[in-house]
Amino acid sequence: MGQKIHPTGFRLAVTRNWASRWYAGNGNFAAMLNEDLKARAYLKTKLKNASVGRIVIERPAKNARFTIYSSRPGVVIGKKGEDIEVLKSALAKIMGVPVHVNIEEIRKPEIDSQLIADSIAQQLEKRIMFRRAMKRAMQNAMRLGALGIKIMSSGRLNGIEIARTEWYREGRVPLHTLRADIDYGTSEASTTYGIIGVKVWVYKGDRAPNGDAPVIDTPPDEKKPRGPRREDGKPAGRPRPAGAGGARRAAKPAEKAGE
16 A cells, blocks of 8 residues: 555654654653644645745754754744844743754755645635646656656535546656655645645655765676586587486386387
8 A cells, every 4th residue: 555655654764764863761751742744734834835844843952942944044034133023032931941943945845745735725715626626736846856656636626516636647756665755745725615635745866874964876797607518509408317217208108118
């Protein structure tokens, strides 16, 4: 059931890293995880129009460090850094420790799965035909270097009575290859007919097991020498044990002679 697996969870510690990177004892883990979830929910609401692809949370030595990956870093920072200071103070209140915020720019938003899913969801909310939105996103991704892309939309598409699922794929999207760099993102469109879910898989090539270095294609091993061959050039057959086979064949003519 390859289509059922979560592409990111399947590849954690192989070619993918965690979005929250910290250690906690048994007594603190639940509280710290709850803080992470609250902070992510706040950032998702606050930066709804900032094209945020992903957020990485780290906790070094009684501090918290947020790395926000966005294709529009100017919207996150604001005029003269005003918005970023508001973010820092709000996050520090949620986390209970001093907070540092880093902004990283996404150079190619057309091949970022989360940004593609958010873009399609926004178009669906504006009553754009779902097929047109999906195919346009696929064309842009393939044009900018993606090796494969798959997009799935589920719900009351175009306001139909019975919900259904439609998906399109272009290129290769290997679901069960661990070294494959599959970028996966989801989003929801709130329409007058209900929620429409959008899922996006983007295949960007293969990665080495540590996730950093590219995969190096090694030449195949040299062929092993074959076994002995007969004088006529055909491979020698398996040696037949002396006994039954030859004796049976030799016995048949004798029976006929006796008759």
